[in-house]
Structures are given as structure tokens and as C-alpha cells.
Amino acid sequence: MTTKPSVLRADARRNRERILETAVRAFSEQGPDVAIDTIAKASGVGSATLYRHFPTREALVEAAYRNELARVCDSATQLLAEHAPDRALRLWMDRFIDYLAAKQGMADALRAAIASGADPFAETLERLGTALGTLLRAGADSGLLRPDVDPFDVGFGLAGVALITSAPDQRERAGRILDLLLDGLRHGAGKSAST
Template sequence: MTSHPSPLRADARRNRERILEAAVRAFAERGADVPIDAIAKAAGVGSATLYRHFPTREALVEAAYRNELVRVCDSVAELLADFPPDQALRRWMDRFIDYLTAKQGMAEALRAAVASGADPFAETLDKLGTAISTLLHAGAEAGLLRSDIDPLDVGLSLSGVSLVTSTSGQRERAGRLLDLILDGLRYGTDH
């Protein structure tokens, strides 16, 4: 018989979220060697609370990475509800580039987590593929985007934009490149 973990109380859930937000900021700004106590302090919790949620540095890195990815991917429904599909895609691309930029700041911490045996990238491609597919399908259905686009091609294009604009002061250039990608996704439609 397997036991299922009980859901977190509201205060424990809030603490976990604050820890993850503080961890993402700290790893992105200060790298993998940021003291765990500094993350706990930034989150407004004690070290014991942090360790109850994340018993190792690697567990914290993995959870922070996945949490940010889930936020980006889960924003698709909200964006599609608020904007036409092509504009929703463009706004989502901005969020994804910002996520990749933060992830590059976490790169050292992610490498350390992988070296210890963790797999922070599990499920990543599925989540991203689903998010991009949903946006592309909505755009094609509305006649705003081409219907022959492979979601993986879009994901790789976004990764390329992130790579070439990852240095400081390149966010404006990233936006222009995202506009070019979106223009390519619109090519051949009536709009």
C-alpha cells in the first residue's frame, strides 16, 4: 500500500512559494553558491522551514526550475482568454525568453543538480510542446498563424533567440527577433 502525501496547509504552501521565488532570484543573480540561509532569509522563513520543503540544495534548484517553467506554460490559457491568438503567442514568447534568461542565471546551479543525479529537465519538453502547440493551434484556427508549424521548431527558435541575446542590454534585440519569428508564423495567412 502506498501512501499519498497530504496536501500542504495554506501557510506551508505560501512558505514554499516564497522559498521558490527567492531561490530563483538568488540563483539567477548570485549563482549556485548562494548560501541556503540567504535564500531562507529572503523568503522570510527560517532555514528549518526551507529544509522541510527542500532537504537538499539540488532539490531546491530542481523545484525552482520546474516551478518557473510551469508558470510560463500555465500562462497560455490566460493569455488566450485575454488576447487574440497571435498576440497571445507573442506575449508568451516574451515570458519564455524571460524564463530562459533567468534559467541561464541558474545554469551553474542546474549543472550542479544534474551532476548530483537530479533531472530538473524531466517533463520539460512535454510541457513546452503542449504550451506551444496550444498557441499555434489557436492561431491556425483563427486564421492568424500558419497551420504547418512544428512546435519544436518554434521552441528551438526561441532558444536560439535566448542564446544570442543573453548578455546584458540585449532584451530589446530579443523583442525584435521575436517579432520576426511571429511574422514568419503569420506568413501566408490572410491577416
């Protein structure tokens, strides 16, 4: 008899989510060597609960990173359901900058995980490209954004913005640059490809 993979109970899902959020913060603020017990305690769970979800430090680092990636990528659909496509894209840009800040904060922990054989970035470009593509297509289909934009070009532009405005006191500047980028994506919107 085969068994179906069990779905996490609601309390187990909440525990897992708290652990991942706490891990991102801990690895970002305290570095890759932060004690796993410290993360468990800050998450409000016991060490055994943490290890049940993530048997190794590397598994925790990889899962924390992938959770941040999923949050930003999965938010594209939600934002499109709640906002006009150009506004959804602009709000997503802010989330992308936050995701890159978390990734940068976790850089040492991610490098340690990679050195041990993990590959947390295996799906990153594909998932980000899909999310951005969804937002850009919706904007082009509505006539609010130009139709001739490669999602990866926009993604690399966003990464550049994040790189030069990574300090918390540069967040306002990042917002202004993102507004300029969005204005560029609106330029020529609604015109046919032949004009």
C-alpha cells in the same frame, strides 16, 4: 486506513512560492554555492521551513527550475483566455525569453544538481512543446497563424533568439526579433493547405 496527500495550506503555499522565487534569484546572482540559510532569510522563512519543503540543495534547485518551467508553460492557457491567439503567442514568447534567462542564470546550480543525480529537465521539452502547440493550434484554428508549424521548430527558434540576446541591454533587440518571428508565423495564415 489510508490518508490522502495533504494539500498545502495557503500560508505554506505562499512560503513555498517565495522560497522558489528567491532561490532562482539567489542561484542566478550568487551562484550554486549560495548558503541555503541566505535563501531562507531572503524568503522571510526560517531554515527549518525551507528544509521542510526542500530537504536538499539539489531538491531546491530542481524545484526552482521546475517552478519557472511551470510558470511559462501554464501561462499559455491564461494568455489565450485573455488575448487573441497571435497576441497570446507574442506575450508567451516574452515569458519564454524570461524563463530562458532564469535558466541560464541558474546554469551552474543546475549542473551541480545534475551531477548529484537529479534530472530537472526530464519534462522540459514535452511541457514546452505542449504549451507552444496549444498556442499555435489556437492561432491556426482562428486563421491568425499558419497551420503548418512544428512547435519544436518555434521553440528552437526562440531559444536561438534568447541565446543571441541574453544580455539585459539586448532585450529591445530580442523583442524586434520576436516580432519578426511572429510575422513569419502569420504569413500564409487562413489559406487552405491546398493553396
